Amino acid sequence: MGWKTLDDMDLAGKRVLTRVDINVPVEDGRVTDATRIERIVPTVRDILEGGGTPVLIAHFGRPKGKVVLDLSLRVTLPALEEALGRPVTLIETLEAAERDTEEARAADILLLENIRFHPGEEANDPDFAERLAALGDVYCNDAFSASHRAHASTEGIAHHLPSCAGRLMQAELEALEAALSHPARPLMAVVGGAKVSTKLDLLSNLVERVDMLVIGGGMANTFLAAQGIDVGRSLCEHDMAETAREIAAKAARSGCEMLLPRDVVVAREFKEGAPHEIVRVEDCPQDAMILDAGPDSVAHIQQALDRAHTLIWNGPLGAFEIAPFDTATNAAAAHAAGLSRSGKLVSVAGGGDTVAALNKADASEQFTYISTAGGAFLEWMEGKTLPGVAALRA
Ligand code: ADP
Ligand code: MG
Numbered sequence: 284m285g286w287k288t289l290d291d292m293d294l295a296g297k298r299v300l301t302r303v304d305i306n307v308p309v310e311d312g313r314v315t316d317a318t319r320i321e322r323i324v325p326t327v328r329d330i331l332e333g334g335g336t337p338v339l340i341a342h343f344g345r346p347k348g349k350v351v352l353d354l355s356l357r358v359t360l361p362a363l364e365e366a367l368g369r370p371v372t373l374i375e376t377l378e379a380a381e382r383d384t385e386e387a388r389a390a391d392i393l394l395l396e397n398i399r400f401h402p403g404e405e406a407n408d409p410d411f412a413e414r415l416a417a418l419g420d421v422y423c424n425d426a427f428s429a430s431h432r433a434h435a436s437t438e439g440i441a442h443h444l445p446s447c448a449g450r451l452m453q454a455e456l457e458a459l460e461a462a463l464s465h466p467a468r469p470l471m472a473v474v475g476g477a478k479v480s481t482k483l484d485l486l487s488n489l490v491e492r493v494d495m496l497v498i499g500g501g502m503a504n505t506f507l508a509a510q511g512i513d514v515g516r517s518l519c520e521h522d523m524a525e526t527a528r529e530i531a532a533k534a535a536r537s538g539c540e541m542l543l544p545r546d547v548v549v550a551r552e553f554k555e556g557a558p559h560e561i562v563r564v565e566d567c568p569q570d571a572m573i574l575d576a577g578p579d580s581v582a583h584i585q586q587a588l589d590r591a592h593t594l595i596w597n598g599p600l601g602a603f604e605i606a607p608f609d610t611a612t613n614a615a616a617a618h619a620a621g622l623s624r625s626g627k628l629v630s631v632a633g634g635g636d637t638v639a640a641l642n643k644a645d646a647s648e649q650f651t652y653i654s655t656a657g658g659a660f661l662e663w664m665e666g667k668t669l670p671g672v673a674a675l676r677a
């Protein structure tokens with residue numbers, strides 16, 4: 284795999300600079316969703332158990348290299364202390380951290396103030412990275428979701444210290460490797476969502492690696508239109524027709540079976556409970572919009588899932604936010620969840636709307652792994668090298 288974990292490091296008596304993602308939502312000075320904070324607990328716990336002192340490094344919002352008091356990490360302290368069950372000491376400036384005060388030496392867990400207050404962070408300034416590294420003995424990156432950016436605290440610092448992946452990073456890397464680098468085949472991908480144009484790199488990479496590719500959601504309309512099918516008033520990128528044909532040709536060349544909708548659910552309004560009907564894809568009325576895949580398409584997808592051993596899913600199959608156009612997404616998700624639960628399928632999903640859709644479908648718990656890493660997940664699926672991960676391998 285090529286990276287070290289906390290198990291490989293000597294932590295006793297060491298300061299462990301630990302990059303975490305605790306960029307949590309806050310309202311009226313209070314954390315409203317502590318999920319990200321809860322997910323760093325295993326890493327912090329294991330560092331403490333190994334005899335090390337975690338020095339947490341994190342960003343919060345977009346202060347753009349300046350001190351913005353509203354974006355102080357102080358607001359996260361109560362939630363951090365609750366999740367970790369210990370006091371957390373905030374160090375407000377790098378100078379204070381360098382002075383290594385009595386208070387800091389006595390503390391269990393340290394938290395550096397918002398690292399993006401420093402212009403050197405996002406610029407990945409080598410001097411800044413070195414200065415940061417000098418604050419500790421070991422570097423642990425537990426922020427996969429920030430590792431598609433080459434910043435000082437995600438990339439530069441790793442060149443100066445013995446480095447390893449934290450528990451959350453480790454789980455994410457293991458799940459993504461299992462799904463894409465050495466998957467049990469057949470490997471199936473479901474790519475849905477609104478537009479082809481936002482997922483071109485994803486489609487191009489997957490089409491050469493997967494055995495079956497389901498195209499769903501609004502982007503399926505673009506593929507259908509590219510075959511000369513009239514999609515009426517559906518969301519469709521007509522200027523992407525050539526690209527869609529190229530992706531289909533690439534699929535044929537690499538032996539990837541492409542599954543497009545066979546029947547669809549159409550409506551005249553984009554509205555909850557709008558009157559709707561099921562038609563063959565060739566029969567979409569000119570004044571209607573395709574808002575979901577139909578039952579025949581869903582059965583087709585479920586049969587493919589039955590054959591697959593690994594599933595990668597990004598993008599809903601329909602306009603899942605408005606019932607009943609969440610039907611296909613829910614049904615496919617439930618089927619994948621059932622197969623995962625019984626150990627027949629390794630299922631990995633990610634993407635902002637995808638995570639919301641799978642939660643809504645009550646399927647998330649049973650999926651093998653749900654990535655909440657957003658952009659970093661997508662870049663990995665696009666086959667890109669993530670600088671923060673590459674730095675750990677070095
Ligand atoms: P993710 O955030 O998981 O990567 P996307 O942002 O690409 O997913 O796509 C999600 C959006 O696609 C949702 O808002 C959903 O309503 C929309 N969508 C899916 N199918 C259709 C459709 N047939 N017509 C219009 N919008 C659709
Ligand atoms: Mg989205």
